[in-house]
Amino acid sequence: MMSSFRAVFRKEILHIRRNRGVLIVTVMMPIMQMMLFGFIDQTVHDVPTVVVDQDHSVESRELMDKLRATKTFAIRQVTADPDAARGAIIRGNASVGIVIPPDYHDRRGRGRPAKILVLIDGSDSTVSAGALAAVNGLVAQDNLEVLARDARGGMPLSAQPIILFNPEGRTANFIIPGLVAILMQMIAIFLAAGSVVREREKGTMEQLMVTPVDPLGLMLGKVAPYLFLGLGETALILAVMRWAFAVPIQGSLVFLFGIMIVYLAALLALGLFISTRAKTEMEAMQTAQMLVLPSVFLSGYIFPIKGMPFLLQAISQVLPATHMVAVMRGIVLRDAGPTEMLGHVVALLVFAVVLVWASVRRVSKMTL
Structure with a gap:
């Protein structure tokens, strides 16, 4: 029995050595999968973003700095054209568009509620969910800072999200x-x-x-x-x-x-x-x-x-x-x-x- 085992074993070893295609697939396939799953980070960050700044004030620039600080948004373009954000999302150049209205500075300065419009590409549900959570977190943090200074300040900032192309997610x-x-x-x-x-x-x-x-x-x-x-x-x-x-x-x-x-x-x-x-x-x-x-x-x-x-x-x-x-x-x-x-x-x-x-x-x- 052992002589038969050794003969067949030797034959299969030679077959594996000669068939390099099978050997390469056998060795490389699990290594490739481990590298792919190990290096891929599903955390949403550096989302391409277009900011439509219609206010051009210190407050609007501070808002953009806060967006960058979240590490979720990577501002690729700042424009005053309200159609630029939607166009960039359709082309696939951006996944998020932030529209800052022209009265943003006045409302924040007078302590009145200010609202920003957030356009989110819903065709990628993972990115859209992460971007929406980051915007809501930024707004909540800003409101908490204002309330800490003046408890009667109300909710000075709010975001109006609009999910484009796949609103149901x-x-x-x-x-x-x-x-x-x-x-x-x-x-x-x-x-x-x-x-x-x-x-x-x-x-x-x-x-x-x-x-x-x-x-x-x-x-x-x-x-x-x-x-x-x-x-x-x-x-x-x-x-x-x-x-x-x-x-x-x-x-x-x-x-x-x-x-x-x-x-x-x-x-x-x-x-x-x-x-x-x-x-x-x-x-x-x-x-x-x-x-x-x-x-x-x-x-x-x-x-x-x-x-x-x-x-x-x-x-x-x-x-x-x-x-x-x-x-x-x-x-x-x-x-x-x-x-x-x-x-x-x-x-x-x-x-x-x-x-x-x-x-x-x-x-x-x-x-x-």
Whole structure:
């Protein structure tokens, strides 16, 4: 029995050593998950904020200093335009807008109640809840300081919060639009990752290579069916989102499907590139899984990107899913168009061009 055990044991050790893909996944997967969950901070801080200062007084500047002191708000812009705050939130450049009215100084100076307007992007329920709690805490602290000096002072400061785009704070409205981008990433990469290596394992790839096939035509022929399948899956998922989970689609479906074509093209090209480098279908699936997992955690789908360390934030910006999650939430929840989502659209176009070029070049080397 021991001789059989030793023989089989030695055989499995050699198999693990030779199959480096399995070894890398086995070792790196738990380390990657520990690093992701360990470094990601879900505490809401440094929320991009636009302040509409219509008062331009010492008191309004003191209020902005108090906002910065909370560490929750990072004031990115100070303007007098009342439409600037809402516009910045729609574009995704800000999550909070603070409007200080023109009579703020007079009311505070005369001991009369003053009110500020707080616009909060409700498309991210975690950030909106944290920002709302920070504003209420700041107002309460200010009122306590005034009451400590004069017990008859009443409540000199109040905040009027307005939750934009998801006033009910429904989790489904926040999660499902981002989930569409993540699901399509998984479907596209895993489908394309096995396309070339599957033919290689069956022995039909050699027959295909001896034919006068153009590399670009070969790549397009491989990914085009999956592109149409992905668009069909997108339509099905959006229908389920709208009618089963009652998540309204505020923006343009034409824009949504247009950017989805770019997104799927980039992911299918990436999957095809993986397929050309893998030796077996199992290795291709493992490599695809290694790429998909970071996207789930670093794309902002689950955890706010602002709560991540700088290095993880930088990595998140080179993931197509990060930009597609932002675009999906912008279209579905904020009625954002191409102008508001321009930065994310450009990033997805760059990803698509680079990945398609890399895949065509790789296929060209295979056909030589």
